[in-house]
Amino acid sequence: xxxxxxxxxxxxxxxxxxxxxxxxxxxxxxxxxxxxxxxxxxxxxxxxxxxxxxxxxxxxxxxxxxxxxxxxxxxxxxxxxxxxxxxxxxxxxxxxxxxxxxxxxxxx
Amino acid sequence: xxxxxxxxxxxxxxxxxxxxxxxxxxxxxxxxxxxxxxxxxxxxxxxxxxxxxxxxxxxxxxxxxxxxxxxxxxxxxxxxxxxxxxxxxxxxxxxxxxxxxxxxxxxxxxxxxxxx
Numbered sequence: 001x002x003x004x005x006x007x008x009x010x011x012x013x014x015x016x017x018x019x020x021x022x023x024x025x026x027x028x029x030x031x032x033x034x035x036x037x038x039x040x041x042x043x044x045x046x047x048x049x050x051x052x053x054x055x056x057x058x059x060x061x062x063x064x065x066x067x068x069x070x071x072x073x074x075x076x077x078x079x080x081x082x083x084x085x086x087x088x089x090x091x092x093x094x095x096x097x098x099x100x101x102x103x104x105x106x107x108x
Numbered sequence: 109x110x111x112x113x114x115x116x117x118x119x120x121x122x123x124x125x126x127x128x129x130x131x132x133x134x135x136x137x138x139x140x141x142x143x144x145x146x147x148x149x150x151x152x153x154x155x156x157x158x159x160x161x162x163x164x165x166x167x168x169x170x171x172x173x174x175x176x177x178x179x180x181x182x183x184x185x186x187x188x189x190x191x192x193x194x195x196x197x198x199x200x201x202x203x204x205x206x207x208x209x210x211x212x213x214x215x216x217x218x219x220x221x222x223x224x
Contacts, residue, residue, distance in 0.1 A: 001169070033210035035153070042202060042214040043153065054212065086153050090208045095166050097143070097155035097209055 002091035004100035011106045018074040020103045022087030025068065030089045032070040034063060037102075038083045046085075047072055074105075082107045110134040110213045112203045117218030124193050128218060130186040130203030138181035141207045144188050146199035147217075156201070157188065158208050166208070171197075193222045 005023040012018040022032060032050050035043035046057050050065040060075045074081055087100040116128040130142070144156040157177040158166040165177055176189040186203055200219050204211035 031209075035211075037153075042216055044214070045210050045212055048210045084152075088153075088155075088209050094169075096168060097158070097166075099153040099155060102152040 001094055001096060002089070002098050004087055004089065004098055006085075006087060006100040006103045008101070009104045009106065011108055012074075012077050013108045014079060015076055018077050018081070018105055020072045020074075020085050020105065022070040022072070022100050023068055024070075024089065024098075027070050027089065028065055028067045030065075030091070032063070032065050033088045034072045035086045035088065036081075036083045037086065043086065077105075077107055079107050081105060110205065112205065112213055112215035114201060114203050114215045114218035117201065117220045119221045119223065120193055121224050122194060122222055124222070125189070125191045126193065126220060128188040128190065128201055128203075128220070130188075130215060132184045132186065132203075132205070135205070137179075137184035140205050142179060142186045143204045143206065143208070143211060144177060144186075145202045145204055145211070145214075146197075146220075147202070148196070148199040151199075154199070159186070190220070193220075195222050198222045 034047035036046045037043040045054050047063040051063040062073045064071050084102045086102045111133045113131045120126050141160050143158045159177045174192040178187045198221050200217040202217045203215040205213040
């Protein structure tokens with residue numbers, strides 16, 4: 001089955017740039033979506049189809065996808081960005097939706 | 109405003125059954141694909157099932173043969189019939205709107221606890 005690998009945690013100082021990666025075999029050939037989940041809340045979509053920002057998501061959030069790694073980048077990080085972030089793809093080979101294990105973003 | 113409200117969670121013994129419901133409002137339910145996603149306590153997200161506008165259905169390998177997804181467009185409702193429940197099915201179950209992915213709306217979830 002298809003596996004998405006995310007770092008368990010990323011730490012960043014306020015105002016700096018956070019980079020959260022999502023690795024997978026030939027992930028560059030798939031569309032990657034990203035969700036943000038704060039404690040006790042349902043996830044929200046923060047990036048779709050690699051680099052499309054849904055309405056209401058700040059321009060500080062951007063995404064990219066190439067070869068074996070997809071990346072969610074958060075510029076000028078704020079305390080309110082502290083959350084768990086999950087990547088997601090559809091694996092047509094197995095007819096399964098796959099989530100990465102999640103990355104906990106800590107704002108120092 | 110899009111609203112998805114899950115219900116039907118609770119405590120059930122291993123091997124038991126439970127039926128989850130998701131009441132949708134604020135959008136034309138019959139025109140949207142839907143999914144169930146779950147999250148075990150302290151763990152990550154796991155996709156469970158997808159249902160199209162019509163009859164296309166997919167399941168995660170972990171629930172195939174035990175769970176059945178259905179929808180009633182007249183009632184704007186999504187369902188998940190869960191049979192043969194196991195300890196590892198313990199999770200918050202979310203109803204989500206969208207194709208196989210991505211999901212633009214999530215409910216607040218309903219907790220299913222499988223324990224003797």
